[in-house]
Amino acid sequence: MKYSKKTISESLPRYQEIQNHLKSQILSGTWAPGTKVPSEHELAAQFDCARMTVSKAIGSLVEKGLVVRRRRAGTIVAAPRSQETVLEIHDIQAEVQASGRLYRFDIQSRRVGKATREEAEKLGAALGSPVLAISCVHWADTVPYALEERLINLDAVPEAESEMFREVPPGSWLLAKIPWNEAEHRIFAVSADAVTARVLKIRRSAPCLCIERRTRRDSHNVTYVRLIYPGEQHVLVARFQTHGATAR
Amino acid sequence: MKYSKKTISESLPRYQEIQNHLKSQILSGTWAPGTKVPSEHELAAQFDCARMTVSKAIGSLVEKGLVVRRRRAGTIVAAPRSQETVLEIHDIQAEVQASGRLYRFDIQSRRVGKATREEAEKLGAALGSPVLAISCVHWADTVPYALEERLINLDAVPEAESEMFREVPPGSWLLAKIPWNEAEHRIFAVSADAVTARVLKIRRSAPCLCIERRTRRDSHNVTYVRLIYPGEQHVLVARFQTHGATAR
DNA sequence: GAGTGGTCTAGACCACTGA
DNA sequence: CAGTGGTCTAGACCACTCA
Structure with missing residues (x-):
């Protein structure tokens, strides 16, 4: 599938949609700390996009401290440690x-x-x-x-x-x-x-x-x-x- | 050029090398606020890598508030506004x-x-x-x-x-x-x-x-x-x- | 050994905006 | 309107680590 920009839907970047989805799972508590996030391949399939797009979404969550990535182990929801503001x-x-x-x-x-x-x-x-x-x-x-x-x-x-x-x-x-x-x-x-x-x-x-x-x-x-x-x-x-x- | 991981040099990711280079120019004052950073195409050529790698490096600097990106205008060194800690x-x-x-x-x-x-x-x-x-x-x-x-x-x-x-x-x-x-x-x-x-x-x-x-x-x-x-x-x-x- | 993330490529199309 | 960044793809190779 070649790249083609948003058609309908009011164009939120793909990686942000993914990011928001993951973030809401975490902040709402549906995924408690320690929960394994689906693998990047799975998410790519689920959202019908390239793995790199998923990776960008998750990378941003890592910087915010919401998740931790480890090879082989996968991505898991981080424990909120100190209140960092x-x-x-x-x-x-x-x-x-x-x-x-x-x-x-x-x-x-x-x-x-x-x-x-x-x-x-x-x-x-x-x-x-x-x-x-x-x-x-x-x-x-x-x-x-x-x-x-x-x-x-x-x-x-x-x-x-x-x-x-x-x-x-x-x-x-x-x-x-x-x-x-x-x-x-x-x-x-x-x-x-x-x-x-x-x-x-x-x-x-x-x-x-x-x-x-x-x-x-x-x-x-x-x-x-x-x-x-x-x-x-x-x-x-x-x-x-x-x-x-x-x-x- | 196909992708092949670091050969010699002790493997700092490519995008981090680029990022460090830009950061040092900014933090040392060589590039004052308002200075135009070379375009992503130029940097890609200069560092002999894909534009997306450059983009990743710069994206990270944007999040840190060191630079501002605008289409057509390009990327410029940001003015340090408030002390954000x-x-x-x-x-x-x-x-x-x-x-x-x-x-x-x-x-x-x-x-x-x-x-x-x-x-x-x-x-x-x-x-x-x-x-x-x-x-x-x-x-x-x-x-x-x-x-x-x-x-x-x-x-x-x-x-x-x-x-x-x-x-x-x-x-x-x-x-x-x-x-x-x-x-x-x-x-x-x-x-x-x-x-x-x-x-x-x-x-x-x-x-x-x-x-x-x-x-x-x-x-x-x-x-x-x-x-x-x-x-x-x-x-x-x-x-x-x-x-x-x-x-x- | 197999599956995960980490990084990278060589393109591509798009949207915006300053000249 | 041309050049910039913004986003995305469909691969690829690598390093790590757990089973």
Whole structure:
């Protein structure tokens, strides 16, 4: 049978029909974890298509973690292990503006120097490396939105030394300068210390959400940032990864 | 040219070689966002393989968000938008045991009844639906680890009504009972109220990390849970999605 | 040894869209 | 309207692993 595109039916790609069929069996619980999925040959016959089309459908389910493939053993429904979710951490400026508020930022302090032990550790750079340390407050309308404390490795981004961040906040500047990074995040709750309370205009020891991020580029540590959001105001939303469209 | 598997070279699949090549161009910054990637035909010629092999390589990069494909326009390097990370939220029992500590849990309260307005809203069920409300403390050795407040929709999981959770905590019980869900998470910082402070043995108004999760199965809301972790003790770790192995 | 998935080919037709 | 990606086929060979 030669290839010929959908005739009637409102043209969902063949592999997606197959994928949806399998997914519904799994998510509805008809196929419990450990259940053997029909072999690719069987599915190809059942859906009257080439095996590769089936393979593409199943491959996508593997990436989502819904099934596990093993040679000879076949494809089986995976056990849901940890709750794995996709968390989107947006650019602060975009985040504020998306909520319809006016964005601005203040540079509180700016220092170029050699990394102290603590700074070197946070940044993952050698003691005494040249660093730029910045403290910055982000505002939404007239309300403090977040406190940013950032270290930039000047070995990795020498241009930053002469950048004063008058127009563009450090995060956006770096994003444009150094696109495509790897990063690790740590998320936890902290109590506002005196400085944080003052600049964010909240009471001392108020709960805050803290996001720490270390960013690498090509295995070189580029920047470390600690963002503190006034508690209960800022909510991170994550959706379960396994369902719906894949990445974005 | 007929297909014949790797001869010399230690056999990385063809499509992965291509993918790695493209990825390194992007992550190293050689190809800035907006740069046009060679067409699939060109790449197929360049790597001496079929176009479908190239397509598979690129398809994977699309899922990771590194490139965007458009007909006629071709494939271009994507702009890194939000920092999208994968967050793993583990089963509490597994989490505690993984850290080498003894896990146990206490059921603080258990009530079967009709959903109040607040409960119905949290659960996303109709007012007056039958619900099971549970409060539960998780321990690591002799230290309180987290406070769990959970609502279970008895329309979706009627077996829960007679389950006393003597052996297995509600989360694990549900996971085994209702495999494969969809879920939404909300993460934020809160201040410990009187009850939370008492059961977690922390001072009042201490900062805590709060994770709310609403779980669906087949579009039916199954359970709502609110987990409160003593602040600064519990850290969520997330890694940037775009690099390295895909899902897990 | 036989059956499974893993990968690949050399075509093909189609749909979209930018020049 | 021409070039791009999107999808698909009907094979093929290979590697693994379980019976």
